[in-house]
Structures are given as C-alpha cells and as structure tokens.
Amino acid sequence: MAPTVIPFGPQHPVLPEPIHLTLTTKDEIVTEAVPQLGYIHRGLEKLADIKDFHQLVQVVERVCGICSCIHAATYAQAIEALMNIEVPPRAHLLRVIWSELHRVHSHLLWLGLFADGFGFESLFMQTWRIREKIMDVMEATAGNRVIISVNVIGGVRRDLSPEQCQWILSVLDDAEKEYKELGKVFLDDYSVQKRTRGQGVLTREKAYELGACGPTGRGSGIAQDVRQTGYSGYAMLDFEPVVENDGDSYARCKVRYREVLQSFDLIRQAINKLPEGEINVKVKGNPEGEVITRSEQPRGELLYYVRASGKKHLDRLRIRTPTFANIPPLLAMLPGTELANVPVVVLSIDPCISCTER
Amino acid sequence: MLHFTPTILKNLFSKSATRLYPIEKREPFENVRGELDIDIAGCKLCGICARKCPAACITVDKKKGIWQVDPFACIYCGICADSCPTKCLYFKGQYREPVIQKVVKIMEKPVEEQVDQSK
Numbered sequence: 001m002a003p004t005v006i007p008f009g010p011q012h013p014v015l016p017e018p019i020h021l022t023l024t025t026k027d028e029i030v031t032e033a034v035p036q037l038g039y040i041h042r043g044l045e046k047l048a049d050i051k052d053f054h055q056l057v058q059v060v061e062r063v064c065g066i067c068s069c070i071h072a073a074t075y076a077q078a079i080e081a082l083m084n085i086e087v088p089p090r091a092h093l094l095r096v097i098w099s100e101l102h103r104v105h106s107h108l109l110w111l112g113l114f115a116d117g118f119g120f121e122s123l124f125m126q127t128w129r130i131r132e133k134i135m136d137v138m139e140a141t142a143g144n145r146v147i148i149s150v151n152v153i154g155g156v157r158r159d160l161s162p163e164q165c166q167w168i169l170s171v172l173d174d175a176e177k178e179y180k181e182l183g184k185v186f187l188d189d190y191s192v193q194k195r196t197r198g199q200g201v202l203t204r205e206k207a208y209e210l211g212a213c214g215p216t217g218r219g220s221g222i223a224q225d226v227r228q229t230g231y232s233g234y235a236m237l238d239f240e241p242v243v244e245n246d247g248d249s250y251a252r253c254k255v256r257y258r259e260v261l262q263s264f265d266l267i268r269q270a271i272n273k274l275p276e277g278e279i280n281v282k283v284k285g286n287p288e289g290e291v292i293t294r295s296e297q298p299r300g301e302l303l304y305y306v307r308a309s310g311k312k313h314l315d316r317l318r319i320r321t322p323t324f325a326n327i328p329p330l331l332a333m334l335p336g337t338e339l340a341n342v343p344v345v346v347l348s349i350d351p352c353i354s355c356t357e358r
Numbered sequence: 359m360l361h362f363t364p365t366i367l368k369n370l371f372s373k374s375a376t377r378l379y380p381i382e383k384r385e386p387f388e389n390v391r392g393e394l395d396i397d398i399a400g401c402k403l404c405g406i407c408a409r410k411c412p413a414a415c416i417t418v419d420k421k422k423g424i425w426q427v428d429p430f431a432c433i434y435c436g437i438c439a440d441s442c443p444t445k446c447l448y449f450k451g452q453y454r455e456p457v458i459q460k461v462v463k464i465m466e467k468p469v470e471e472q473v474d475q476s477k
Contacts, residue, residue, distance in 0.1 A: 051412060058412035058435050126365060129375050140387035143449075149435040157440065158389075184361040 003031060006339065010039045014117050014343040017353040021346070025339055033334040035327055041357040048317040053079060053287060053308070054153060056317065061147050063319060064355040066106045067297045069098045071319075072151035073232065074295040078306045079153045082287040088278040091155035092233035096270045097168075098142065098150055099232075100263040105134045106298035107256045107263075108179075110350045111186065114253060117347045118195035126182055133175045137168055155280025165271045176264050186257055196250040200333035200345035203247055212329040214300020214322050215259065216349045219252035221245040226296035237269045249348040256350070259298075286310050297322055299350050321355035386451030391434045393454040394427055398465045400446035401425055407438035407447060423467040430460050 003026050010018035018039040024032040047059050060075045061068040073095045080087055112127035135145045142148035142158055150156050160168070186192060202212065207220035217224055218241060225241035227234045242258045244251035287308040295302050300322030307316040326349045337345050377384065386392065403425065405418040415431035416438060418424070439447040 055410075055412040058433060058437070062433075122366075123362070132375075136387075139390055143389055143391040143436060144434055147433070147435075149437075157436075181365060185365075189361050 001027065008342060008346075012343065015346060015351075016113065017351050019346070019351060019353050021334075021342075023334070023339070023342065028339045030334050030337050030339060030342060033331050035331065037327075037353065037357060039357070040354050042354075044358045045317050045319060048314045050313075052312040053314055054283075056314070057151060057153065058149060060317075060319070061149065061151075063358050064297075064321070064352055065146050066109060066352065067102050067299070067302075067355075068147040069095075069102045069150065070295055070297050070302065072149075073099060074293055074302055074304050075306075076151050076153050077231065077295070078291050078293040078304045079287050081291045081293060082289050082306065082308060083153075083283065083285065085154050085281060085283060087155055088281065089233070089236075089275050090159075090277045091279045093236065093270045093274050094156045094158075094160065094279065095151065096233040096237070097160070097267055098138070098148060098156075100267045100270070101134055101138055103263045103298045104175075104260050104267075105131050105138070107260045108134065110256060110298075110347075111253070111260075114344075114347050115186075115192075117343050118192065120185075120192065123182070123185055123192075130175050130178050130182070133171050137171055140164070141168070152280060154283045155278070157280070159279050160271075160274070165274065169268065169271060172264050172267060176261070179260065183257060187254060193250060195341070195344060196253060196348075197246075197248060199249040199341050200337055200348055201246075201248045202329055202333050204245070206332055207247065207329055210328040210332055211325050212300075213325045214297065214350075215242075215252055215255040216300065216326045216329055218243050219255045220247035224301075226294050226301050229294070231293070231295060233270060236273055237266055239266060249344055252348045286312055287314070299323055299352055299355070300325060319358055321352065321358070323349070323352045323356045326351070327356070380455070383452065388451075390451050391436050391449040392452045393429065393450045394432055394434070394438070395448060395450055396425055396427075396465055397446040397448070398425060398467050400444050401465075401467060402444055403467065404443060406441050406443065410437050410441045412437065424464060425467070426462055426464040428462050429454055 003024050006023045006025055008021040008023050009015055010020045020036040022034040023030050044059055044063055048056060051059055057072050057075060061072045063071050108127050108131035112124040115123035138148050139145045141160060141164055142150045150158050202220045204221040207217050207222055221243060223241045223243045239262060242255050242262055244255050288310040290307040293304050302322060303320040305318040306314060308314045330349050333345055403418055403420045408416040408418045413431050413433045415428045417426050439449060
C-alpha cells in the first residue's frame, strides 16, 4: 500500500501549542515526520531596538508565560554580568524560590495536559487543582498569578516576610501530600502505563547526538541539569539531577513527576537558608560588551546571548529556548509510533512553541 | 489497581473546588496588582510613568492636564507605581471586569489644583 500523508496541527484538540507536523504513515504507523513552525512568531528579539534594557525584562517575560520568571532572571543575569553588578545573596535565593515555584506550576500544568493527552480527564482536573495552590502562592507573594514581574536588573522587587515564608511552607506541605496521592496514579496505574510505556523511545546515544535537553534528555539517561553549574542561588543548595533510563514517554513523565518533588525540596532549602539583607542594588550606566548565560527552565536549557555597546538599547538579543533543541529528538521519536499515540509522544517533550518562535 | 478511587470518593463528599465567579468573588490577597488607578489630585503630571511603562500604555499631557491609560494594553507589571515620585498610582485588589467595548481611561486634573502646583 502506498504511504498516506496526514497533516497534524497546528490546531489539534489535544495540543495546546501550534505546531504542524506532516506525518507520512503506512498502515497507521508513522514512518516520517516533518515539522513546520512559524505560526506564532512575534518578533520579541527585535523589540530590543525599541525598548531600553530595563524595559526588556518585561518583554522577555512574555517570551513564555509558563516560565516567565526564569526568562527574566536569566536576562537580568546576563545584563548583571555585563555591568559587573553584585546581586545580594537574599535576592539570589528569592529568585530561586520564585523560579522553582514556576517549575512546579509548569510541571503540574504539563502533567495535567499529558493526562488529558492520554484521555484521563479527571486526573487532569486533579493536577490543575493542586497547581492552583501554587498559583495562589505566586499571587500573594509577587502580585500576579503567572507573569509575576519580580525580577529587575540588580535583584528582585518584592521581599518575603517571615510569615509569608511560613505560609508558603505550609501550602507546600499541603500540595505535596495531595500530589503524592496522584503520583500513584501517574506511575502505577495500568491504563496510564498502557498508553505511555514504550511510546516514543529515544535512546541515550540518539538523545546525546541530537542534543536533547532538560527532562527529555534526562528521561533518556543524560544526567545534565544546568542548575548544577551553580548560577544564581543554586550553588547554596543541595540537589542531584533526576534521571530515568528508559527513554520512553513514561520515563519523561516520571522525570517531571520527581522534579516537582525536587523543586518542593529546593524551595524549602532556599527558605531555610534565606539570609537577611538587601534585595536589590541600584543600577547606573548602560551595559557594554557581549555575554552568554544559561539557566535551567522547566523544559531544559535556556540560553541568552546579549551584545551591547554602552547605549540604552542593546545591539543584539538572542534567545535559544529548550523546545528549539528538543524538536530534532521529537522527530527521531515519532517513526514507529501508531497514529493514535502521536499526541502523547509530541506532548512528552513538553513543547512550548511560543518559546521556540519568540 | 484502583489508585484513583480514594480521590474520587473524597471529591464525591467534598465541596466544589471552584466558585461562581463573577457572582461570587474571592477576597484578593494583599498587594495584588489588579486594575491600575490614579489619585489624580496627587499627580504632578511629570510623565515618568509614561516613559518607564514597557507596554507604553500611559499617556501624560501636561498642557491639558490629562493622564490617561489604556487598560487593555496594561500588563500589570507595576513599574509605573514603583517609579511614581508622588506615589499617586496604585493597583486595586480586584481585576478589571470584562467589558463589551474597549475604552481608554482618561483622568483630568482639576484646573485649580494645577494653579496650586505652579505656585
């Protein structure tokens, strides 16, 4: 039988992100996948010409709603490196707390969408109910629910009072208890395993060769986590990267499940180690030179390149997001997958197309 | 097997996790950035907010004594309120209500106040 070509996306009931895949199938088995991107390009990097480098903090936050705090922190880190600004240790740990809260809510969002992807709608609702507790923490501490705008160049804009820290710890305990109950469903349920085990296998060699990053790489046994480089406040905290070796959708789900627990732990550590002191420093002058900074987003490695020449506006701002790196591994996962399982496999890399296209 | 049953039973006998918004509204948290508003009597019309706003949603006209904001372009970052020298900008706790037509919020500074400022 001749192969059939099936268009998948950019609008799809399961996928929230606009990616188009041209799938070549033979007897309902995918033999080749060709991606097409560019549906939501917004030209945010070009905005560096119009907005000054302080205003760009708010612009880069809007590259991706889900990990906005980490985008802003990484950008601020780049400018601070250019201008030799020493950020106070309290600000570093506050950035860690908010970044990890973002990681928790991003992973809970993904776990819910993934549950929806394999058809377990009530699990999706339960996951998002837990996520709502984290959103409340962000709203109460930072002022907004998703794009929290706490980072500025030189530190952070809001502080946490000791009462707020205690309240955060109690909310985390609550959320963790409920989350662990759901964990049994995600990791041991027969129907969940049936839909995810052995789907979209990416071997360790292939993952390394194609440059998979974040949970996609760690699900295939690559123990790489940029947080280990000790940027921001991570040097003060203890943690090991979460690694699974199976390389299938189930392994990637398990990595993210365990990373949420790891983030809970990191937030507790950061709150306990929070030193007294200033939360930001005054910034004078304009940046000059060029710099590359990296950080770990919920989806993987985020890279910022900034070039400036002592003016208010930057010469060049380049953002490389983790989904950009994870699309080639996705194309390697798809051949051999049944057509009905394509949404599960595509979701398993946690695609963020708005990030990729900026 | 049956890992989800305890959760189902718990949900069956507990109250709803959502509420009937907009009929029933939650008390906002402290310092939440809801809708942007101005105490126009305290405004000097210096225009720092308009220059700092990353979304360029604020316009200040010193001659006509007008401060205006496009609430649909506002991104609720709070930079304007932080940099306001007289602290006359503030955020309400509640979020902006949905509307049928988009409007720009125009605040005019009373004339006698302006005279006071120039003295």
